[in-house]
Amino acid sequence: MIGIYFSGTGNTRFCVDKFLKYYNKDAVRCSYAIEDKAALTKLKDNKDIVLGYPIYYSDLPIIMKDFIQDNQALFRGKNVFIIVTMGLFSGDGAGCAARLLRKYGANILGGLHLKMPDCIGDVKLLKKPLEENREIVRKADAKIKAAVEAVWQGHYRRDGLGIISHAAGLFGQRLYFYNKTVRLRDKLKIDGEKCVSCGKCATLCPMGNIKMTDSRPTTCGNCTSCYRCISNCPKQAITLIGSTVLEQSTIEKYIDTE
Numbered sequence: 001m002i003g004i005y006f007s008g009t010g011n012t013r014f015c016v017d018k019f020l021k022y023y024n025k026d027a028v029r030c031s032y033a034i035e036d037k038a039a040l041t042k043l044k045d046n047k048d049i050v051l052g053y054p055i056y057y058s059d060l061p062i063i064m065k066d067f068i069q070d071n072q073a074l075f076r077g078k079n080v081f082i083i084v085t086m087g088l089f090s091g092d093g094a095g096c097a098a099r100l101l102r103k104y105g106a107n108i109l110g111g112l113h114l115k116m117p118d119c120i121g122d123v124k125l126l127k128k129p130l131e132e133n134r135e136i137v138r139k140a141d142a143k144i145k146a147a148v149e150a151v152w153q154g155h156y157r158r159d160g161l162g163i164i165s166h167a168a169g170l171f172g173q174r175l176y177f178y179n180k181t182v183r184l185r186d187k188l189k190i191d192g193e194k195c196v197s198c199g200k201c202a203t204l205c206p207m208g209n210i211k212m213t214d215s216r217p218t219t220c221g222n223c224t225s226c227y228r229c230i231s232n233c234p235k236q237a238i239t240l241i242g243s244t245v246l247e248q249s250t251i252e253k254y255i256d257t258e
């Protein structure tokens with residue numbers, strides 16, 4: 001089994017890696033970010049896939065939706081287990097990709113929903129003390145381990161795949177936030193006063209949305225709302241939904257060193 005994932009601030013990468021570590025029982029790297037060129041070759045060559053992504057407003061990130069649609073032929077006949085991370089609630093997080101993938105001929109093995117630290121660093125809602133976030137990550141780790149043990153017993157969890165979850169995602173959030181991430185596409189703000197033109201944001205952006213023009217970062221209206229640039233800017237100069245950076249969320253802060 002291999003992993004293909006998108007992860008803005010590292011939560012989903014952590015969860016997919018953990019799942020595969022428990023499942024494959026070895027340390028060999030077997031998960032690939034969708035921005036990584038190797039992801040497509042690995043997707044072609046493997047039948048059993050763990051697909052991971054964070055949930056944004058009870059929906060798929062734009063970059064993940066595009067990846068599935070652009071590579072739909074590669075999913076035909078694949079067995080896919082879906083891992084979704086979220087700050088609080090996603091309803092049918094796994095169902096969002098499952099419906100697309102079934103349409104393209106994939107077989108959905110199951111779904112796993114994991115509560116992880118909230119990554120929206122410029123909005124106060126859902127902010128938690130560091131130790132609480134660390135505890136959330138420990139709990140997610142335990143849930144992943146239990147989910148893998150269940151797989152060994154022949155049982156795949158089915159989080160977010162039923163009709164009740166579908167209604168919860170749709171009526172609980174998606175309708176209310178309809179197309180919210182599309183509307184955020186051109187809303188990334190870079191504070192020119194704070195920015196020191198280090199170029200880190202441009203290097204990290206998975207969408208190529210930030211370009212260095214005359215040594216200054218400029219945006220191209222193609223943001224996927226992943227908060228990677230916001231969480232890594234050394235001057236806290238970037239915001240998206242809010243107007244001040246309150247916290248820079250990266251998984252490294254929340255994991256115990258092993």
Ligand SMILES: Cc1cc2nc3c(=O)[nH]c(=O)nc-3n(C[C@H](O)[C@H](O)[C@H](O)COP(=O)(O)O)c2cc1C
Nearest residue numbers: 007008009010011012054057058086087088089119
């Ligand atoms: C634009 C945006 C929208 C989000 N919407 C939701 C949501 O609807 N429900 C939820 O529980 N978490 C939501 N989150 C939180 C993320 O899903 C969560 O922090 C996730 O674990 C981040 O994963 P990553 O580090 O792999 O990017 C949202 C995050 C962002 C950036």
